Amino acid sequence: MLQGGYMGKILRVNLTEQSFKEEDTPVELARQYIGGAGFGIKYLFDEVPADTDPLGPANKLIFAPGPFSGTAVPCASRIAAVAKSPLTGAVGMALSGGFFPVELKFAGYDALIIEGKAEKPCYLSIKDGKVNFRPAEQLWGTRTFDCQQLIKDELRDQNTRIVCIGPAGEKLAKVACIINERRAIGRKGLGAVMGSKNLKAVAVRGSKEVPVYDKEAFRKARSFMTKAMKDSHALYPMFSHIGTPAVLDLTCEMGIFSTKNWSGTGEWVPMEKLGVESNKSRKIGREHCYNCPVGCSQLKLARDGSYAGILSEGPEFESIYSLGGTTGVDNIDAVIAADRFCDELGLDTMSAGVAVGFAMELYEKGILTKADTGGVALHFGNDKAMQDLLLDMAMRRGLGDILADGVKAAAEKIGKGSEQYAMHIKGLELPAYDIRGAKAHGLNYATAYTGADHNRGYAFQEIFGIPVPEAVDRFALEGKGKLTKWNQDVRCVTCDCATMCAFILDMALPGVATQNTADLMQSLTGLSFTSEEVQAVGERVNNLARVYNKRAGFSRADDTFPARIMTEPLQEGNSKGQLISRDDLDIMLDEYYTARGWTKEGVPTPEKLHSLGLEAVVKYLD
Amino acid sequence: MLHVTAKGLADLGKLIGGHRGELTIILPCGSTLHDLLAALMERCGPPLARRIFEEDGLTIRKDIRLLLNGRDIAFLNGLATALQEGDHFSLIPPLAGG
Numbered sequence: 001m002l003q004g005g006y007m008g009k010i011l012r013v014n015l016t017e018q019s020f021k022e023e024d025t026p027v028e029l030a031r032q033y034i035g036g037a038g039f040g041i042k043y044l045f046d047e048v049p050a051d052t053d054p055l056g057p058a059n060k061l062i063f064a065p066g067p068f069s070g071t072a073v074p075c076a077s078r079i080a081a082v083a084k085s086p087l088t089g090a091v092g093m094a095l096s097g098g099f100f101p102v103e104l105k106f107a108g109y110d111a112l113i114i115e116g117k118a119e120k121p122c123y124l125s126i127k128d129g130k131v132n133f134r135p136a137e138q139l140w141g142t143r144t145f146d147c148q149q150l151i152k153d154e155l156r157d158q159n160t161r162i163v164c165i166g167p168a169g170e171k172l173a174k175v176a177c178i179i180n181e182r183r184a185i186g187r188k189g190l191g192a193v194m195g196s197k198n199l200k201a202v203a204v205r206g207s208k209e210v211p212v213y214d215k216e217a218f219r220k221a222r223s224f225m226t227k228a229m230k231d232s233h234a235l236y237p238m239f240s241h242i243g244t245p246a247v248l249d250l251t252c253e254m255g256i257f258s259t260k261n262w263s264g265t266g267e268w269v270p271m272e273k274l275g276v277e278s279n280k281s282r283k284i285g286r287e288h289c290y291n292c293p294v295g296c297s298q299l300k301l302a303r304d305g306s307y308a309g310i311l312s313e314g315p316e317f318e319s320i321y322s323l324g325g326t327t328g329v330d331n332i333d334a335v336i337a338a339d340r341f342c343d344e345l346g347l348d349t350m351s352a353g354v355a356v357g358f359a360m361e362l363y364e365k366g367i368l369t370k371a372d373t374g375g376v377a378l379h380f381g382n383d384k385a386m387q388d389l390l391l392d393m394a395m396r397r398g399l400g401d402i403l404a405d406g407v408k409a410a411a412e413k414i415g416k417g418s419e420q421y422a423m424h425i426k427g428l429e430l431p432a433y434d435i436r437g438a439k440a441h442g443l444n445y446a447t448a449y450t451g452a453d454h455n456r457g458y459a460f461q462e463i464f465g466i467p468v469p470e471a472v473d474r475f476a477l478e479g480k481g482k483l484t485k486w487n488q489d490v491r492c493v494t495c496d497c498a499t500m501c502a503f504i505l506d507m508a509l510p511g512v513a514t515q516n517t518a519d520l521m522q523s524l525t526g527l528s529f530t531s532e533e534v535q536a537v538g539e540r541v542n543n544l545a546r547v548y549n550k551r552a553g554f555s556r557a558d559d560t561f562p563a564r565i566m567t568e569p570l571q572e573g574n575s576k577g578q579l580i581s582r583d584d585l586d587i588m589l590d591e592y593y594t595a596r597g598w599t600k601e602g603v604p605t606p607e608k609l610h611s612l613g614l615e616a617v618v619k620y621l622d
Numbered sequence: 623m624l625h626v627t628a629k630g631l632a633d634l635g636k637l638i639g640g641h642r643g644e645l646t647i648i649l650p651c652g653s654t655l656h657d658l659l660a661a662l663m664e665r666c667g668p669p670l671a672r673r674i675f676e677e678d679g680l681t682i683r684k685d686i687r688l689l690l691n692g693r694d695i696a697f698l699n700g701l702a703t704a705l706q707e708g709d710h711f712s713l714i715p716p717l718a719g720g
Contacts, residue, residue, distance in 0.1 A: 233685050234716035247720030249631050253712050255692050317720040464718045465687040465694055473697040506718045574692025
């Protein structure tokens with residue numbers, strides 16, 4: 001029996017039957033997977049066959065907070081959402097913070113598994129073990145902020161915590177996200193999975209406490225972490241006051257802030273208009289996730305022109321890239337407005353913005369014409385056209401209908417050579433960092449189980465110069481395979497499974513993250529962990545996800561880059577001349593697979609799976 | 623003579639001054655990064671020196687990152703790296719997130 005950190009129950013809801021049941025949280029599941037992404041991927045692997053239609057009723061959507069969520073551990077109240085991704089066809093996993101994760105714990109659950117498909121639109125109301133299936137026809141079509149307020153009014157509880165979808169998710173846009181209050185469980189199209197189930201929202205309220213196994217030991221373990229945070233020169237005062245836009249200035253200076261659909265990196269550098277100073281000029285306040293002393297999230301108010309008065313929590317660095325950098329829009333007010341617009345519509349700012357940038361480049365190249373755009377001159381920098389196209393994507397109208405399935409699918413429909421401008425890996429649109437100037441960061445994009453996903457194995461050594469486990473030259477290839485494995489495994493367990501904010505790992509705990517997780521786990525839950533055992537959890541989850549993706553048809557051939565990365569060197573800036581050629585990628589992939597104990601084709605070996613306690617998975621290798 | 627630029631990010635930009643934290647420094651041919659840093663300290667004064675160096679005034683603080691043309695100087699020849707015409711030097715405080 002679990003003695004702390006976990007609530008001991010997993011809630012399984014079947015929308016088809018309008019039924020639910022509680023299951024005990026297995027001790028072995030906690031020991032082997034910790035929580036969050038680990039729980040979600042384990043359930044996905046066991047219960048959703050890899051050939052499942054992601055938008056069919058057999059797909060499952062799993063929400064899983066971590067053992068630290070709702071406890072005194074700072075910056076750890078986050079939640080993972082997992083399903084088979086409609087955007088990529090691979091494992092879909094994304095995380096978010098805020099308050100919904102802890103409320104699910106307080107309601108008594110270590111995970112929520114949603115199965116089937118409701119006959120009509122509905123939403124779930126969960127309150128301390130009571131589950132109600134409530135009609136949502138009156139909510140269908142509402143934008144996310146309106147939806148949340150209407151539910152709060154209906155439940156007569158302004159403090160209920162809600163995740164929901166907007167019109168984009170309802171219309172099964174594969175770039176739809178799940179909105180978590182004003183934040184997002186953003187990527188991989190998980191909003192469309194909710195929409196496919198006729199599930200508009202989940203509202204949660206709870207009053208339970210998360211038990212602690214050894215309070216004194218837990219206090220000590222927590223003190224170690226809080227001291228490391230206080231001592232961090234990156235967290236305070238810089239990050240706490242500036243937030244993620246600081247990375248825009250940094251990546252511009254390094255020549256790796258991607259612009260104009262990756263055709264303008266280093267040449268068109270919008271540091272002044274979209275960077276720190278610009279964001280500070282629009283900042284009116286900060287937001288904190290539950291039990292977070294940092295408060296990196298910035299409330300920004302657009303001030304000028306037709307966007308004046310529009311408020312958004314954000315845009316974060318990645319959204320400034322996707323809605324500003326890659327679209328060539330250097331009007332910060334337009335980017336703030338687009339960020340808010342995406343949140344309201346339930347669009348992933350990153351995939352949606354990259355899709356707009358893709359369409360703009362096609363227009364510039366003459367592949368799309370005014371006949372395709374409804375008469376709009378869809379040049380880079382056309383901020384009004386961007387807003388219209390975002391709405392069309394959410395409503396699935398015109399060109400927006402094509403882009404709503406992501407750039408990979410859009411390029412397949414448009415043809416005419418557009419594939420070479422589709423910036424994605426495994427169907428997931430690329431994040432902000434131009435990986436031609438950061439090789440391990442790129443290798444992570446190529447090999448992450450979710451597709452091009454900076455968060456699965458962020459190379460902070462290259463981007464921030466943090467010398468842990470050792471200093472690296474960002475332009476070098478050697479050692480990047482081994483480094484990427486380390487980054488992915490450590491990040492997976494300490495952030496994605498333990499649901500700790502990744503910023504804390506980078507800025508306060510590099511080099512001690514696994515020991516920190518082990519100490520917190522042991523004192524909070526009573527489950528004994530060494531640092532090495534913690535890291536093995538990350539490796540286990542990455543291997544399990546890899547086998548799932550193999551079953552779904554992925555292979556070494558999919559661990560690749562868009563052609564532009566491999567053939568077009570950066571022309572200007574502080575990464576001038578850099579690219580990752582096909583040969584360069586193969587060198588890094590060979591090293592990475594070797595470090596992982598996989599075959600040259602990138603398949604986990606039976607020996608590797610046995611060593612991770614994944615014997616039951618070996619049969620899926622054939 | 624060599625014309626090189628030096629740019630600071632965040633608070634280092636404010637300490638360096640110039641146009642948005644960037645200055646052009648003119649140095650004799652054959653100068654090194656060490657010479658550039660010395661010229662910067664002379665021009666920007668003690669506040670920058672206190673931010674860049676440990677209390678001994680000689681050792682660069684571990685959390686200050688120095689790049690020459692985008693490359694960490696640890697992978698060049700450190701402060702002994704010879705400068706070329708048009709080089710760009712970046713001084714970066716602890717920044718992360720994103």
